Amino acid sequence: MVEYDAKLGMDFVNEVGKWMRHCKETVFSSDPTVRIACEPYEKILEMGDRALPYIHQAVTLPEIRTFPIFGWSSAMRGIIGESQYEVPQELQGNVDGIGLYVKRWLEEHDETLEECLSTKFFRSDLKQNYKSIFDN
Numbered sequence: 718m719v720e721y722d723a724k725l726g727m728d729f730v731n732e733v734g735k736w737m738r739h740c741k742e743t744v745f746s747s748d749p750t751v752r753i754a755c756e757p758y759e760k761i762l763e764m765g766d767r768a769l770p771y772i773h774q775a776v777t778l779p780e781i782r783t784f785p786i787f788g789w790s791s792a793m794r795g796i797i798g799e800s801q802y803e804v805p806q807e808l809q810g811n812v813d814g815i816g817l818y819v820k821r822w823l824e825e826h827d828e829t830l831e832e833c834l835s836t837k838f839f840r841s842d843l844k845q846n847y848k849s850i851f852d853n
């Protein structure tokens with residue numbers, strides 16, 4: 718379990734919001750790699766393993782768990798490496814199943830945030846970002 722870091726949390730929320738806007742703009746692309754070919758996604762990867770507990774918080778929220786499609790799993794591979802993180806074959810193509818797998822993997826590896834008021838506000842900020850981008 719990791720203590721919440723306000724600056725990292727704010728940076729994560731901001732980059733996720735930019736990433737969501739990018740994905741919304743490219744939603745009709747037939748190339749799924751376009752969703753991760755952007756600066757905000759790269760900035761999340763640059764946060765390294767410090768981002769993992771914040772990814773856990775994101776995939777805890779149903780509306781964000783499956784968005785962007787396979788994006789969280791891709792970010793996990795980008796941060797951890799393919800040799801340490803592999804999605805089971807039976808989950809391939811199952812968007813919600815992969816999101817839940819990301820959540821379970823992070824919990825099993827103790828990559829979670831300590832539950833406190835700041836963590837609750839962090840989840841609220843993630844939800845608000847999502848709603849402001851996709852409810853318009």
